[in-house]
Amino acid sequence: MNGTRSDRPLRLGDVLRAALDRLPVARELADHALWVHWEAVVGATLVQHVRPLRLRRGVLFVGADGPAWMQEVQFLKPELRDRLNARLGRAVVRDIFVVLDSER
Numbered sequence: 001m002n003g004t005r006s007d008r009p010l011r012l013g014d015v016l017r018a019a020l021d022r023l024p025v026a027r028e029l030a031d032h033a034l035w036v037h038w039e040a041v042v043g044a045t046l047v048q049h050v051r052p053l054r055l056r057r058g059v060l061f062v063g064a065d066g067p068a069w070m071q072e073v074q075f076l077k078p079e080l081r082d083r084l085n086a087r088l089g090r091a092v093v094r095d096i097f098v099v100l101d102s103e104r
Contacts, residue, residue, distance in 0.1 A: 031055050037087045042080060046072070051101065058094035060084070063101025073098045
């Protein structure tokens with residue numbers, strides 16, 4: 001009525017999602033979902049050579065078991081980022097940083 005608010009009622013699901021997204025636990029759940037969906041997103045071949053290490057401020061650090069796989073991830077970064085975010089339902093990953101994984 002005052003020009004700044006909509007006269008349309010808000011959907012309860014949208015209100016709850018917005019409220020829950022502000023909680024720290026929501027971010028932790030999103031991070032966990034990334035690990036859960038990793039294999040489905042990257043595929044059976046890549047998952048044998050590359051693993052997620054940590055997510056910090058939108059940057060996903062992944063470890064690769066050799067230089068060739070590091071190069072492959074570099075090439076696939078935009079596609080992997082987009083597929084991960086699509087699977088997670090929101091923009092969780094804004095960049096991917098690849099390191100040599102000495103534990104693989």
